Amino acid sequence: DAGVIQSPRHEVTEMGQEVTLRCKPISGHNSLFWYRQTMMRGLELLIYFNNNVPIDDSGMPEDRFSAKMPNASFSTLKIQPSEPRDSAVYFCASSEVAGGPVNEQFFGPGTRLTVL
């Protein structure tokens, strides 16, 4: 398996622009997680899906952030409009288990977002 795939790996955009980050989880995994990592705040869980359904989006910082999972093999995280404080590395992770106790999460390589 190719592992969790994220695109793009790097994104540089200007304040006010829309940004879309993409994730393809490992085939057969039922849970998908979006994280944000910054020096100041560390690793933060933004939202996670079980069986394509959003379960907990309490970590999404503002209405400017939205996430979708239209099918089991694809998810997007959108920021509209983007702001400089959104600059961070965004990770997608997937896990085999949906519901019940947590299990190992497999992380993608991340998308480094810079908002100028």
Next chain:
Amino acid sequence: AQSVTQPDIHITVSEGASLELRCNYSYGATPYLFWYVQSPGQGLQLLLKYFSGDTLVQGIKGFEAEFKRSQSSFNLRKPSVHWSDAAEYFCAVGYNDMRFGAGTRLTVKP
């Protein structure tokens, strides 16, 4: 409240020396416990995990961790550190969801 604490932000050890990274947690019950490693520019990779049973868990790359219920701790150890172990290490705990600690950055001196 549920929390994960990694008391050491940055640790420096000499190559060949032993290593112990600390992790303490606060949780309503015994959670599942994980250690992840993040190399520069990479995503997180699982080193080891504890669900139940033997409290001493062996992981990849020669790492081990010991669960101590009385101390609410899950410290990571390695008997002899290699230069390639330089990375950021994250402890994570949870049952229905997973919470990550702030991480400990490991520097290895030649």
